[in-house]
Amino acid sequence: MDWRPTACVLCACNCGIEIKLDGRRFERIRGDKAHPSSQGYTCEKPLRLDHYQNGRDRLTHPLRRRPDGSFEQVDWDTAIREVAAGFAAVRDAHGGETIFYYGGGGQGNHLGGSYSGAFMRTLGARHRSNALAQEKTGLFWVADRMLGTITTGDLDHCDVALFVGKNPWQSHGVPRARPTLREISRDPDRSLIVIDPRRTETAELADIHLAVRPGTDAWLLAAMAGVLVQEDLIAHRWLEEHAVESERVIDALRRVPISEYSATAGVEERLVRDAARRIAAARGVALHEDLGVQMSLHSTVTSYLDLLLMVLTGNVGRRGTNNPPILFGPLVTYSHWGRGRDRVSPVVGARVISGLVPTNVIAEEILTDHPRRYRAMLVESANPVHSVADSPRMRDALDALDLLVVIDVAMTETARRADYVLPAPTQFEKWEATFFNLETPDNYFHLRRPVLDPPPDADLLPEPEMYARLCEALGVVPDLAPLREALAEGDRTAFSAAFLGMLADPALAKIASVLLYRSLGPTLPDGAAAAASLWPLAHKLAAAHPESVRRAGIEGEGPQLGEHLFDAILASPSGLVFSKDAPDDGLGRLGTPDKKIHLTIPELVEEIENLGAGPAADPEFPFVLSAGERRAFTANTIFRDPAWRKRDPSGTLRISPADAARLGLTGGAMARVTTRTGSVEVPVEIHDGLQPGHVSLPNGLGLSYPGPDGAPVVTGAAPNELTAAGDRDPYAGTPWHKHVPARVEAVTI
Incomplete structure (x- = not known):
């Protein structure tokens, strides 16, 4: 009872953790070995979650x-x-x-x-x-039109891991990120390919780091896809069986000027060809893209090209590739x-x-x-x-x-x-869960129990x-006596019939979750009323994927399987695996009517055909600012207390040694960063992982938080004081936070 299972709430992985209390404070936090995905792993960030739980605001x-x-x-x-x-x-x-x-x-x-x-x-x-x-809607739009669903990379079984605009060493987003990266990098039979302008912690481990010029990912990926087509490295037989509408996009890629696009991207053509060939030769490639490209120029086109690399080489729907979760x-x-x-x-x-x-x-x-x-x-x-x-x-x-x-x-x-x-209540004072269940081939769900009660003096x-x-x-909300009477019979069979009958009224169907909360909710164990909305989801999932659910150890047929799944969720304080894929099941979950991959998205093919020269520079704003870099001590802004950061407390501006020398900046000196919408003054950190002309500010800073005397204090720069709403992707409207034109100057006193 000293250690209470729950989960981290700082990224989409939601790793299992255990918390030991000292009164209302989190005395110690450790990874939960019983958690089916993280298995005891956690990074350094959740170890200071007391700063969230007991914030002064x-x-x-x-x-x-x-x-x-x-x-x-x-x-x-x-x-x-x-x-x-x-x-x-x-x-x-x-x-x-x-x-x-x-x-x-x-x-x-x-x-x-x-x-x-x-x-x-x-x-x-x-x-x-x-x-x-x-972040993700450009990828969602592309994946929908091509596949009718999203996919996620099977890093555990791939022999090539491809990260595009993603640094999982710091941003995580994949289970057990750091051990997984080490395992891949140390295995001579596996390869790690990273596309990122910065030499990140993940890039340091890579077999191939394609250090793309900021904002030119589309040119680089088009060149890689061009190599696949022009060197005839595509999976012809697999495409004939599983894909349609390939002629136009393949014809466009056949005409891509690989040398020119590689030069535009600032990457040696030799490396571009090596990376494309390694992907084509792999038994299984797992792709993960993230904000580095999803918040940059041509983001939707980039997501399209990413998926084309996977589809053209047959790396969808198989073990060790990208699968629909x-x-x-x-x-x-x-x-x-x-x-x-x-x-x-x-x-x-x-x-x-x-x-x-x-x-x-x-x-x-x-x-x-x-x-x-x-x-x-x-x-x-x-x-x-x-x-x-x-x-x-x-x-x-x-x-x-x-x-x-x-x-x-x-x-x-x-x-x-x-x-x-x-x-x-905070996330540790109530029943909670996340629906970021994107793992493959095993999927898990974690219904989290309260770690402690809300403050006694709070309402x-x-x-x-x-x-x-x-x-x-x-x-x-109608009289719910019929639902409560059905529940009184001892099982949920009568309740299910009464509930479905009530939903025949369209007005009541709109409030189905509230009907469940007020009827089924009070009958759930240990005060888990909030979990009532999971009951129909468990039934829907069991009906759609019964064999996968049974492979996860849940027994039953028909509605009984859904009931047993729901009960297993309620009884698993560290979470449970709710479905297991059989090898190569993924293609059966494509959402297109013909269960085929549709390769050509006409407007995006036109974009590839007309990329032209690289992004034009603005002499008034010669730098590219990445507004919101993830670092060791940045996280989402539920961490409002700046005291949680052990390092980089003020959020430095990272700048290359060459640019720092040219501007007369030294480490710790103050620089002024100016964009078309705002200006901030920040301390400087000289960082040799950045290219000349590229600077970055961390995410999660610039929040107003009460100081020890109660007066509000703002620590660091708020990135969105510098960004413009009009700078966005033309298809998905996602912002260009990773490509903000900026000017950097030394602050003179």
Whole structure:
């Protein structure tokens, strides 16, 4: 009982950890050896999670803004009644589609977000966004049109690991990142290929490091794909069996000027050819791309070229390659094959991918006199004032709303602008889970139990309870006696029939999660009411993939299999493997109607054909700033207390030795970084891993946090004070945070 199992909440891996308490403080933290994925591994970042749990800006009571701009405490009955009435008033006056939802839980707390849809659908809200729309939607769009699903790399069984714009040594994002990287790099029969402008910790381990010039990844990848076609290294027989619509893209790649594109990318043609040949010769290649390209120029085209490398060499749907994962919950929703056309945002007309409006257009959708503009916003466990491009404009947009409600655990930069702030327990004070179940061939799910109770002097509600009360305040929750009576019979067979019968009413189907929370929830063991929304997901998964679930050790047939899976989740405090792939099962999960890979995306093929010369330099802003580099002591911004950082406490500007010498900068000196939207002064770190002309600032800094005397202190530079919302990908609207034109000057005193 001294060590309590839970999980890290700092990246998508959500490694299992155990916490030992000293009162309300986290005395010690270690990896949980019983966790089926991380198996006791953890990096250094979660070891200081007490800085999150016991932050000085912790919210403890519902708050309402006074006319003078200050906040006052209110009771929950008042907060729920007024928030529900406020959103209903906007709906009645302007329509539900003018209500916007942002968030859904961040890295670790998705369970609460699974209830938000009940309230939003009841209001008629149609538009939402979150951090995925800053990073992954270009990849989602490409993968949907090619495969009808997403894929993830099987690093455990590949003989070539390909990382594009990704440094898992620091950003993680793959299970047991550092041991896995070491294992691959030390194995003479395996290879590690890294595409990154910087000589990162991962690049240091690589067999081949393609040190691409910042912003030219599309040229490099087009050259690599050109090598595959022009040297006839593609998997012809595999493509004939599993792919269609290949002629146009192969013809375009046949005409790629490999030497010219390699030179544009700043990489020796010899290395480009070596990397392409190694990929073609591999038994299995696992690809992982990340923010380094997903937040840079030509990001959607780059994602397309990444997938082309995999498909042209037959590295999809097999052991050791990229496979469609079996997702426990609907992390990604698709539109192309089911709808045939893309939805767009109401004002800007931006493409809505996987149900998400691009974050870079949110301010434009608000700051207008358009009748369909967003007028009210609910923000849950997110901080768009700090995390979305062009923070000054985002502040103006939120201030222009008729109503802003924020659900969070801390008084964030966004919460300070809200009309109502609703406090939630931390991720360690409530039942929680994540739907980032992207592993292959084994998938795991972790329903996390509370490590400790909320503070005794706080008045908090978990998000499922908030949404249930908000729906009740709108008068849409019916008498649930029939459901409760069915549960009283002792098993869930009668309950299932009664619940499905109730969902025949479309109005009640909108609030299905709340119906479960109020009926099934109280019957779950140890206060696990929030887990009620997992029950239908377990049944849906068991029905769709029964053999995979049974291979994971869950027994049963038909509905019984879903029940046993749900019960196993409730009974597994360190998580469990819920499905196991058989070798080469992945191609059966393609989401295209013909179960084939569709190689040609016409508009992206045109982009490849017309890449032309490299990105044009701006003499006024000669540097490329990477705004938001992940380092050893940076993480997502639930770490608001700057004291958590043992190294680089102020967030240095990393700059190459050549540039530092030219500008007269020394380590620790102050430099001024100026972009088209802002300017900051930061200390300098001379770093030989950067190319001349390339500088970087870390993510996670620039937050306002109470100092020891309670006065707010801002430590480091907030990257989005320097970025522009208009600098975004033309297809997905994702920001170009990794390619910000900048000027760097020495600060003279």
